[in-house]
Amino acid sequence: MRSWWREIAGLVLPVACGGCGRPRTELCEECAGALAAVPRRVRPVPEPAGLPMVHAAAPYENAVRATLLAHKERGALGLAGALGGALAAAVRAGAGHVGDAGPLLLVPVPSSPRATAARGHDPARRIALAAAAALRHGGVAARVLAVLGQRRAVADQAGLKAGERHANLAGALAVADGGRRLLQEARIVLVDDVLTTGSSLAEAARAVRAVRGADRADGSTAEPLRAAVVAASPSAFELNRN
Structure with a gap:
């Protein structure tokens, strides 16, 4: 029944694959397969100070890039499921045995209020x-804790070089007061849709560490932060090919 309904909907509504533009499918099997690559650790060059260990599901190129842009900029919100599956695989790769040690919090890097208003949604959070x-x-046992927000305006990152992006974001993020206690009690994976220079994730890590501290109240050492993204720049993958 679902297959039949999708066929009828494809005749009535203009639907095209977010990755390659193939008609009458939101995401074709080939493009879905590109998102299902084996996640690997990635590192940008230069690597910003404070960047956690990052795992990515796929390189940010070709069908993967097109799919992310369709979701992010063109309102193809139905692609969030496939992109979320890829992100979940990257989280598993970076967090190890994620089912063995209590709750897991996914903390998304937020879009700016202006970008969220223009797009009508926050892609990383979705x-x-x-x-x-x-x-x-x-x-x-995983859930999203969207406690990061911008405490000052930042410039559009597009077109900025790595050093400029880091300076643009330095000190820009803060943890909402209601999230401070929750960050002490669970393992945390910072998440974003794309890694290019790593500046956004490094700033998110700084903000979380500022309220979490290196040690917990009971004297134990806080577990190191991890990070995961759907896609990373191809050069970041090349460094970890082996």
Whole structure:
């Protein structure tokens, strides 16, 4: 029945694959397969100070890049499920045995209020919610904690070089007061849709560490932050080919 309905909907509504533009499918099998690559650790060059260990599901190129842009900029919100599945795989790769040690919090890097208003949604948060659902389906107690927000205006990152991006974002993010206690009690994976220079994730890590501290109240050492993204620049993958 679902297949029949999708066929009828494809005749009535203009639908094209977010990755390659193939008609009458939101995401074709080939482009979905590009998102299902084996996640690997990635590192940008230069690597910004404070960047956690990052795992990515796929290189940011070709069908993967097109799919992310369709979701992010063109309102193809139905792609969040597939993108969230890819992000969940990257979270698993970076967090190790995620089902063994208490709750797992996915903390998304927020878009600016201006970008969110222009797009009508926050892409990283939407993908994080889909990833958390995928992780829970696999038996992992995961949820999204969207506690990061901008405390000052920043320039558009597009066109900025690595050093300029880092300077643009330095000190820009803060943790909401209501999230401070929750960050002390769980393992945290910072998540975003794309890694290019790593500046956004490094700033998110700084903001979380500022309220979490190196040690917990009971004297134990806080677990190191991890990070995961759907895609990373191809050069970041090349460094970790082996």
